[in-house]
Amino acid sequence: MATAARAQLEKALRWIEENWVGQKECAICGNSGWFMGEVVGEMKQMNSKSEWIPNTGPSYPMIVLSCENCGYTLLFNAIVLGVVEG
Numbered sequence: 843m844a845t846a847a848r849a850q851l852e853k854a855l856r857w858i859e860e861n862w863v864g865q866k867e868c869a870i871c872g873n874s875g876w877f878m879g880e881v882v883g884e885m886k887q888m889n890s891k892s893e894w895i896p897n898t899g900p901s902y903p904m905i906v907l908s909c910e911n912c913g914y915t916l917l918f919n920a921i922v923l924g925v926v927e928g
């Protein structure tokens with residue numbers, strides 16, 4: 843995972859605040875407090891046999907938003923949020 847610059851995280855937070863129009867309560871515990879990870883994560887692509895191969899192949903950069911209470915996590919595509927160039 844790459845460390846995200848403060849400006850990247852602030853941009854992601856603004857995007858989420860502007861676009862999150864649905865329920866903000868956690869689907870698991872009902873809490874409404876969320877925190878954003880301090881890094882841009884990645885979701886790796888599996889190969890054609892659905893096998894996970896470490897440190898190879900393309901990945902999707904992800905902004906990670908987690909419930910403060912139970913840790914349930916939402917993932918946002920960082921390219922769509924304009925935080926990372928695709």
Ligand SMILES: [Zn+2]
Nearest residue numbers: 868871909912
């Ligand atoms: Zn929760």
